[in-house]
Amino acid sequence: MSSFVIEGGHKLSGEITPQGAxxxxxxxxxxxxxxxxxxxxxxxxxxxxxxxxxxxxxxxxxxxxxxxxxxxxxxxxxxxxxxxxxxxxxxxxxxxxxxxxxxxxxxxxxxxxxxxxxxxxxxxxxxxxxxxxxxxxxxxxxxxxxxxxxxxxxxxxxxxxxxxxxxxxxxxxxxxxxxxxxxxxxxxxxxxxxxxxxxxxxxxxxxxxxxxxxxxxxxxxxxxxxxxxxxxxxILPDMIEVGSFIGMAAMTGSDILIKNTGYDKLGIIPDSFRRLGITVEQQGDDIHIPTHDSYEIDTFIDGSIMTIADAPWPGLTPDLLSVFLVVATQAVGSVLIHQKMFESRLFFVDKLIDMGAQIILCDPHRATVIGLGNRFKLRASTLVSPDIRAGIALLIAAMSAEGTSTIHNIDQIDRGYQDIDKRLNQIGARITRL
Structure with a gap:
């Protein structure tokens, strides 16, 4: 079983291109x-x-x-x-x-x-x-x-x-x-x-x-x-990778340019990240994520807590909810993540709680994230990837955490992300494959 060793706290800089979907x-x-x-x-x-x-x-x-x-x-x-x-x-x-x-x-x-x-x-x-x-x-x-x-x-x-x-x-x-x-x-x-x-x-x-x-x-x-x-x-660019890179840039306070995103086919993904307070700048078919010192979760017009839920297209793809959840842990404000489709997909949150995230798992489908901003960084930890999408979410968490984390069972990540360690290392990450 392969593993990643991630030295957290490093900012990314440069360009990255998503793989085919x-x-x-x-x-x-x-x-x-x-x-x-x-x-x-x-x-x-x-x-x-x-x-x-x-x-x-x-x-x-x-x-x-x-x-x-x-x-x-x-x-x-x-x-x-x-x-x-x-x-x-x-x-x-x-x-x-x-x-x-x-x-x-x-x-x-x-x-x-x-x-x-x-x-x-x-x-x-x-x-x-x-x-x-x-x-x-x-x-x-x-x-x-x-x-x-x-x-x-x-x-x-x-x-x-x-x-x-x-x-x-x-x-x-x-x-x-x-x-x-x-x-x-x-x-x-x-x-x-x-x-x-x-x-x-x-x-x-x-x-x-x-x-x-x-x-x-x-x-x-x-x-x-x-x-x-x-x-x-x-084949189109992979919208899940595009979303993963947006969240990764914001959570690590990085300035990156995501090239050739197939922007017109991303649906409400960019706007959903904007609701978390993340600046998403379209530049033709590219997306620029500037450095974020912090980002604040929006509320609904009546002031009630923001809810981000998956839905059939043109709703938000369920494959990105794990990323939204982990990115919200370092935002300012609270959000309810509602994963409607799969009843076991949110069970990885206990690993984020161990890292210091403030998350209440309401039931198998809903989790409330209380974002504390960058006042409280996540702690490094030893993790196991349960599935592809939770795996990339845990990788994002480890990249933003203080200290060195280890993620086991990264074959799950490799199932969906091409040479992810090499590509991220090229723009400043510190990921070692064992």
């Missing part, structure tokens, strides 16, 4: 299974989850090449469907939650798929009902083998239909969308997720020959086609 990468890489023609994808992040998915496709006999850093070509013209039955496939896909999105493309193109109960972060229940019910409505049959803990999916013929999703699941919408593009007739998906990742996936599929309308809304209409073709696609 992890969540988008997992979707569009699964989409290459929909065509036998070559698909080229640029700005692919070099992170554990994405690399594991690419290797899984290689094992399925997808031809994968890397002509340049961050660029991959995929050609799925000779898929080994027998490999899906093997224990190796089941073991590898079980450890990677994004692998569930191979179901839609495989069922649409080949009429069958296998998927184990997937793994991923330990942040609470992450049910797959939306994926399964949507694909079932298109005509697929799911069978569960409790001994092997495997779902087998079979569909002789997918047909378009109307469906109202029980939740606006991002990966669920992506999976259903990828199945529907090759289904016969028209599919209407209501209460669809509409995150920029889905907009990017839809644009890519349309370039491949799909007929998707309503992109960017929660009502998608898909006219099924008989085949898809090759294309070229560039």
């Amino acid at each position: 992890k969540n988008e990468a997992l979707e569009v890489i699964c989409a290459v299974l929909l065509t036998p023609e070559k698909v080229t994808i640029h700005n692919v992040p070099d992170i554990l989850d994405v690399n594991n998915l690419i290797q899984l496709l290689r094992d399925m006999r997808v031809k994968v090449e890397r002509p340049a850093v961050g660029t991959y070509t995929f050609q799925a013209d000779d898929i080994d469907l027998e490999y899906l039955q093997t224990e190796e496939f089941l073991r590898k896909s079980a450890s990677l939650r994004g692998s569930v999105m191979v179901v839609g493309p495989l069922v649409a193109r080949f009429g069958k798929a296998m998927i184990p109960k997937p793994g991923g972060d330990k942040i609470g229940r992450r049910r797959l009902d939306t994926h399964f019910v949507g694909i079932q409505k298109l005509g697929a049959t799911f069978t569960y083998d409790p001994d092997r803990r495997v779902y087998e999916v079979v569909a002789e013929h997918l047909r378009g239909t109307y469906m109202l999703l029980d939740e606006a699941s991002v990966t669920g919408t992506a999976n259903i969308l990828m199945a529907a593009v090759l289904a016969e007739g028209k599919t209407t998906i209501y209460n669809a997720a509409c995150e920029p990742y889905l907009q990017q996936l839809s644009a890519m599929l349309n370039r491949m020959g799909a007929r998707i309308s309503g992109v960017g809304s929660n009502l998608l209409t898909i006219e099924g086609v008989s085949e898809l073709h090759g294309t070229e696609h560039t």
